[in-house]
Amino acid sequence: MDTILFLHGWGGNEYSFAPILPMFEKHFKCISLSLPMFQRENGENEPDKPWTLEDYAEFIERKLDEHQVEKCHIVAHSFGCRVAVLLVRRNAERFKKLVMTGAAGIKKRRSIRTMLKILIYKARKKLASIFGREFVSKNTGSEDYKKLSDYGKITFHNVIRRDLRYQISQIEHDTLLVFGSMDKATPVKLGKKWYKLAKNAKLKVYEKSGHFCYIDERERFIVDSFAFLGVVYM
Numbered sequence: 537m538d539t540i541l542f543l544h545g546w547g548g549n550e551y552s553f554a555p556i557l558p559m560f561e562k563h564f565k566c567i568s569l570s571l572p573m574f575q576r577e578n579g580e581n582e583p584d585k586p587w588t589l590e591d592y593a594e595f596i597e598r599k600l601d602e603h604q605v606e607k608c609h610i611v612a613h614s615f616g617c618r619v620a621v622l623l624v625r626r627n628a629e630r631f632k633k634l635v636m637t638g639a640a641g642i643k644k645r646r647s648i649r650t651m652l653k654i655l656i657y658k659a660r661k662k663l664a665s666i667f668g669r670e671f672v673s674k675n676t677g678s679e680d681y682k683k684l685s686d687y688g689k690i691t692f693h694n695v696i697r698r699d700l701r702y703q704i705s706q707i708e709h710d711t712l713l714v715f716g717s718m719d720k721a722t723p724v725k726l727g728k729k730w731y732k733l734a735k736n737a738k739l740k741v742y743e744k745s746g747h748f749c750y751i752d753e754r755e756r757f758i759v760d761s762f763a764f765l766g767v768v769y770m
Contacts (some may be wrong), residue, residue, distance in 0.1 A: 537563070538565070540765075542568040543570065543613070543656065544745075545614030545616055546615035546659065550570040557744060571592060571682075573688060583751055588693070589622045594747070607630055610623070610635065612635070614731070614747065617640055620701075628707075628709070633709060633710045638721065638722045640722055641700040641730070711736060713739045714740050714742065714743070716745030716749045717744075719746050
């Protein structure tokens with residue numbers, strides 16, 4: 537049975553893929569982790585130093601080693617796609633096919649504060665629809681930014697300022713890109729840039745979706761992902 541590594545977006549956690557995991561678990565061994573800074577809303581899991589994308593990649597590599605995973609597919613969302621790019625570039629042989637949805641990684645003109653506000657609000661709104669209102673904060677993104685520790689703020693800046701165009705252009709893995717036509721955090725125009733850069737990519741645009749295609753059009757996302765991964769959806 538093949539393994540899939542699920543990488544959540546900024547503000548998400550190991551439960552972000554809960555709406556689709558049951559279907560994937562019928563055909564794959566699934567590993568969904570909370571990345572450091574996101575296991576606890578009160579900051580218990582914040583890094584003890586400013587982290588870079590390389591630190592996140594090393595964290596995932598250690599977890600794969602712990603799970604004795606030699607090779608796997610990746611399903612990633614938003615910030616998770618940034619980490620996926622670094623993982624694949626560091627050790628291409630360890631990974632198979634890539635499903636990237638709402639993929640971040642190409643820098644665009646928008647303030648860092650605005651990006652954080654959009655990403656955290658959207659993540660909490662979606663989690664609230666699944667698990668309850670406790671995932672939704674009345675605070676704005678800028679207030680969430682203020683609550684980050686100094687290390688957390690530097691980590692966010694380290695991540696959001698990285699432009700990964702060159703690294704994306706070096707990826708030769710089969711890649712399925714899924715973007716929502718109503719996505720304001722990572723708009724379709726970024727998906728088209730990803731498509732032009734990645735060597736073996738397919739691009740699908742979901743007309744009824746925003747930043748969370750795998751939730752907004754869950755059935756379609758599962759069908760497309762399974763077809764791409766070579767599994768018959770039933």
